[in-house]
Amino acid sequence: MIEWMKDDPKTVRELVEWLVTSIHEGVWLPKTRLPPERSLADQFGLNRSTVATAYLELQARGLVDRRQGSGTYVRDDLWGITPDWPRYLEQAAFRPLAPLARKIAETRQRRDILDFSDGNIGPEVWPVESMQRLLAGVDLNEVLGFGHPLGLPALRETVSSEIKRNLNVKVDPESLLITAGAQQALYLLARGLLHPGDSIAIEKPSFYYSQALFQSCGVRLLPIPMDKDGVLPDALKELVRKHRPAMVWLNPTYHNPTGVTLNLERRQAVVAICNAWNLPIVEDDTFAHLQVAGTPKVPSPLFRLAEQSSVLYVGSLSKVVAPGLRIGWVAGPRAIITRLAEIRSQIDSGTPGLVQGLAAAFLSSPGWQSHRRTVSQALRQRRDAFAHSLSTFAARGATWTVPAGGLHFWLKLGGAMPDELRVETAVNSGVTYAPGRLYGAEDGFARLNYVRLSPTEAALGIARLAEAITGGPPHSTRSHI
Secondary structure, eight states: OOOOSSSOOOSHHHHHHHHHHHHHTTSSOTTOBOOOHHHHHHHHTOOHHHHHHHHHHHHHTTSEEEETTTEEEEOTTOTTTSOOHHHHHHHOSSOOOOHHHHHHHHHTTOTTOEEOOOOSOOGGGSOHHHHHHHHTTSOHHHHSSOOOTTOOHHHHHHHHHHHHHHHOOOOOGGGEEEESSHHHHHHHHHHHHOOTTOEEEEEESOGGGGSSHHHHTTOEEEEEEEETTEEOHHHHHHHHHHHOOSEEEEOOSSOTTTOOOOOHHHHHHHHHHHHHTTOOEEEEOTTTTOBOTTSOOOOOOHHHHSOGGGEEEEEESTTTTOTTSOOEEEEOOHHHHHHHHHHHHHHOSOSOHHHHHHHHHHHTSHHHHHHHHHHHHHHHHHHHHHHHHTHHHHTTTOBOOOOSBSSEEEEEOSSOOOHHHHHHHHHHTTEEOEEGGGGTOOSSEEEEESSSSOHHHHHHHHHHHHHHHTOSOOOOOOOOO
16 A cells, blocks of 8 residues: 555545656656556545546546556556656666566565565574563663774674684684674675676575665676585586686575585585685675584584685574664685675664663573573474374375574475466465575475464465465375374
């Protein structure tokens, strides 16, 4: 619903005024279709005849064309009253979201949808009470002004200590940049260190295929094939030899979207290949804190296995604490971090100090370790319940591996339905999910968040989804858990 007036129009004159203003302000561009008469009437509680009369008045003023059986369109010769916005959009550096991604983003706003496409934990495990107590103790004199270009010193000290405790890697706080989540860190790296025409080697499938970030930067993506143990080192070696990428970007722990964790032997091989070719590595470790209780400890990160000067290490609190706590960081050589901070200063004035102060207080409190245990146990409970419910999919020929961490199951679906049709059919059944196409996979794969919904909601959503996107009756009872 669009509302552009303080008071809704109640008469033909008011509606005409509202429509004319909307056209002049570019709400509807030339050649675009105005809302159907009935939907606009329902929006403002008017009679349909009132809308029809208003549209006739617009036609009389030369603003629209009315096409029998097609609708009412803004005339194509009105560029004199509005800028040529489509030309600006077409020539802009940033590319639009893929249609599938836009469809899912729009759908997940609906309250009647059971959403498996989300990439975050649910509010039932957010540490709200703990943070409310800590917020009262944040020194406002320290956080309400413009802060240090690298981020709040107290937070950088705390993150440095956390990296030392978890990874056994010593990081100077001056070699850490605090960002508004990991996504901003990755954006700064792409914008600051890559040039149009550069290429990077990344896993396929990969989260980055769902973003237009690299295409917007003019960077080519060189896919590294994967199996159940992660990227294939021999394939990476051959790719590097043939194409000489500028960097290697990897998400080796609880990989998004597949959930795979790269084993130690392959991590060592990847590091050796990159060292041999003097290639920097960007390690996205944003899911590192999302280990399912009772699963084996993950191998050492590339940041520890390699010379630290060759790895840019990206981490985040947003996935493990709450999506609205936009705190991420990138660690690396001081000269690179300083340059990234300079680029950041051209975009904004830094992550809000109050958020940084709260994050620093939380990481330094007993509540942080308690929260990690709570999340780990919740992941175990939700994952096991989800895996049990997936028997509905197993009976329709789908396969998957139960993840040891992260937030997602990665399914290979049965049937030959294209992803666009699967998504449309799922939405019509009251469910949405992230199709494999978004991540560079071929049609027929699905990423499902197993944490966001309650077990009861998840079971209902899985049943709907299985019926909608696999098609046909069950043909097997074989389990893939």
